[in-house]
Amino acid sequence: MVNITVVDSIMGAGKTSWAIQYMNEASPLEKFIYITPFLTEVERVKSSVSSRNFLPPNNANVEKTKMRSLKDLIVQGADIVSTHSLFQTADDELIELITDSGYTLILDEVMTVIEPVSVKASDIKKLEASGDIIIDGNKVIWTGDPHDDSRYRDVRELAQAGNLFYHRGKFLIWAFPPSVFAAFSKVLILTYMFDGQIQRYYYDMFRFEYKYKSVVSANGVYSLIDYDRTRENRRELFGLIDIYEGKKNDIGSRKNALSATFLRRGDLDTLKQLKNHIYGYFINDIKAKKHEVFWSTLKELEGPLTPKGYKGRYIPVNARATNEYQDVSTLAYIFNRYPNPHERAFFEDNGVTVNVEALAVSDLLQWIWRSRIRNNEPINLYLPSSRMRELLKAWADYEI
Structure with missing residues (x-):
């Protein structure tokens, strides 16, 4: 073994x-x-x-x-x-x-070891009805043309590699081969x-x-x-983070506020308010220059939320293992991290409990560590999600 x-x-x-x-x-x-x-x-x-x-x-x-x-x-x-x-x-x-x-x-x-596959449930049924796939347990086996080059090519290649699973009769999950x-x-x-x-x-x-x-x-x-x-020197590191406390946090007061679902369903007024908050924090509260900041949210909202004068300072919410921003002192994290519901269901239906809180704070810490805090220097952080602020404080107190 x-x-x-x-x-x-x-x-x-x-x-x-x-x-x-x-x-x-x-x-x-x-x-x-x-x-x-x-x-x-x-x-x-x-x-x-x-x-x-x-x-x-x-x-x-x-x-x-x-x-x-x-x-x-x-x-x-x-x-x-x-x-x-x-x-x-x-x-x-x-x-x-x-x-x-x-x-x-x-x-x-x-590394990325599982990932939802973007295929509609109706397409999965169609492939099954046409004899291109069979479902053995929850494993997808390709039985159609072994060289199929249609729009289902990705499904074919993943199934042929033995790494594709059908879950809850609704969606496909790719898993890195454990072998x-x-x-x-x-x-x-x-x-x-x-x-x-x-x-x-x-x-x-x-x-x-x-x-x-x-x-x-x-x-x-x-x-x-x-x-x-x-x-671990958690309290010392937490002491280097000046977390914003003020009215700009009101938008994230509910537990699920600023989650992926919340952000994707946000109307124009909500997105405008978030954009103004990021700008106001950078330019008024901190008076930070462009090269002194980075910020994150869902990738598809980078354009709508980019504050004036700070274009090009967006990084992914799951950024890790890069030193490119190690001189940055001011950060804004416009996100409330929850696991992908399909990934969570995949694990929990197989008897594995997902620690939602540890997952969220782990990603947040990796993201924060892209800044100059890695050099033991203080940073400013706008973290409007009340849930994410509570999780960060719980981590500092060794509660997570």
Whole structure:
């Protein structure tokens, strides 16, 4: 059985630094596949691990694909560094190559392991009636043309890979093949608040066992200890956040206010009010210059809510693992994070309880950490959702 260790430490504790040290000191017989969200981190691993030569997949092969390159590198027994996006396209051939190859997987930040598939319920019924798919339990099996190139091509490819599930007679869910994780000798996941991460619920659903560790450092040397969240400097970090308190918060007073549903159903007056609040906070309350801010909401509302003079300062609500904004001092988070209802139903119908509060505050903390707080500098935060403010304060008091 695969040995999975979750290195769960607060942002800035040195998780990536520990991993680099670990790879530098590892036996030459241990081979690594290091998966990271961003290309910049690919370069960091290549330059920082001096004891071995990490290679990224490229398109210089017969198939002209990075996946082909990844497979060839595994056959060669190379140390490999790549991105989440490539790894998420894993197929049966890749799984077969990894199995018994002795590789250790280091996953820098959790990855997308399940995702709703955008197909109407009526289309699913149509595919079933035409004999293109059959539902075995809740698994979707493609029985139609194996090379179908119609608008259902995505459904065909996912079903052929064995990663597509039909749920509640209404919707399709894609799941990353669990056999990929099972194929490794060892898996190390570098993250924070794994209890609130979708990948944790995925592991529970597929009955993976995992243990928690944390990173500590002394005199520039990093080591793992038993996980203990009370060692985190939560109160000190919370003290660096000046959270706005005032009338601009009234719009988020209800528990579900500023959720995805609330925002998508918002009328023009509501959106205008939010836009004015963001502008007023930046320009009047803080007097922040353009380069000193970033803000977030649903991607589809970036245009309608972008305040005058601050175009180009939007970042995704789920931003993580990027240092691009580490000098920013003023933030606005116009969102109230709830799990996707289809994803939550998928897990809970399979006996896995989703910790809604931990999920929300985990994403918020990762987002906040894109700012200069990562350098132990104070920040200003407009967080109009009363629920999100309460969750952030509960986290600071170790209640979550």
